[in-house]
Amino acid sequence: MQDAPTLYVTRGSGNSIKPVLVASQLGLPVQLRYLDVLAGETQTPEFLAINPLGAVPYMTLPDGTSLGESNAIAWYLAEGTALMPDTPLARAQAVRWMNFEQTALEANISPVRFFSFIAPDLGTDHQDMFSVWRERGTAALGVLEAYLRTHDFVTDHGYSVADIAVFGYTHLAREGGFALDDFAAVCRWIQRVEAQPGYQPIDALLCGDDLDQAA
Ligand SMILES: N[C@@H](CCC(=O)N[C@@H](CS)C(=O)NCC(=O)O)C(=O)O
Incomplete structure (x- = not known):
């Protein structure tokens, strides 16, 4: 898990579900870190130092690089897999x-x-x-x-x-x-x-446990 991407997410979010569903369907290990938007946890100095936009989902990689935007993160995780269109x-x-x-x-x-x-x-x-x-x-x-x-x-x-x-x-x-x-x-x-293999509903995907523990 040390080499796995970290995904900062929030519960109930149609944006946060996207990269987590990609990871679930592909069986990719990811570490989930939950932030409570309503409690202001996306706007703390600590999180703004990670993502100056103060928004989730956000992904950090073990090499120190990072990526924002739900669709970009989902795209990155799907690269080279059956979920990536190839024409x-x-x-x-x-x-x-x-x-x-x-x-x-x-x-x-x-x-x-x-x-x-x-x-x-x-x-x-x-x-x-x-x-x-x-x-x-x-x-x-x-x-x-x-x-x-x-x-x-x-x-x-x-x-x-x-x-x-x-x-x-x-x-x-x-x-x-x-x-x-x-x-x-x-x-x-x-x-x-x-009906796709590995599909889980939003409340199961974003339930507070790391994905690999929840699966
Ligand atoms: N276009 C962005 C939108 C991200 C976004 O708006 N995230 C919301 C949660 S769904 C958020 O983090 N809001 C935190 C805040 O407003 O402090 C994406 O697709 O990732």
């Missing part, structure tokens, strides 16, 4: 959907889920944005729905790291007040992701 087109499709995830899905599902479901006490000042986030997130789910009506997975490679990235917040959308059941192809794709 130029499929790799470009992965980049396309991972960008779309961050700019259209996560950007809307995550804040409304956080302020209405995870920490409603903090949501008072953001009430006027709830309908905006839900409208934009619903439009993004519609784009994903249209694509998945004719595709089993988001790239032509088959199940890949890009599916895991898009899955992160999409499968939690109900908790943000989204009518996920209206998106039948998205729901069928979620079931396909959940």
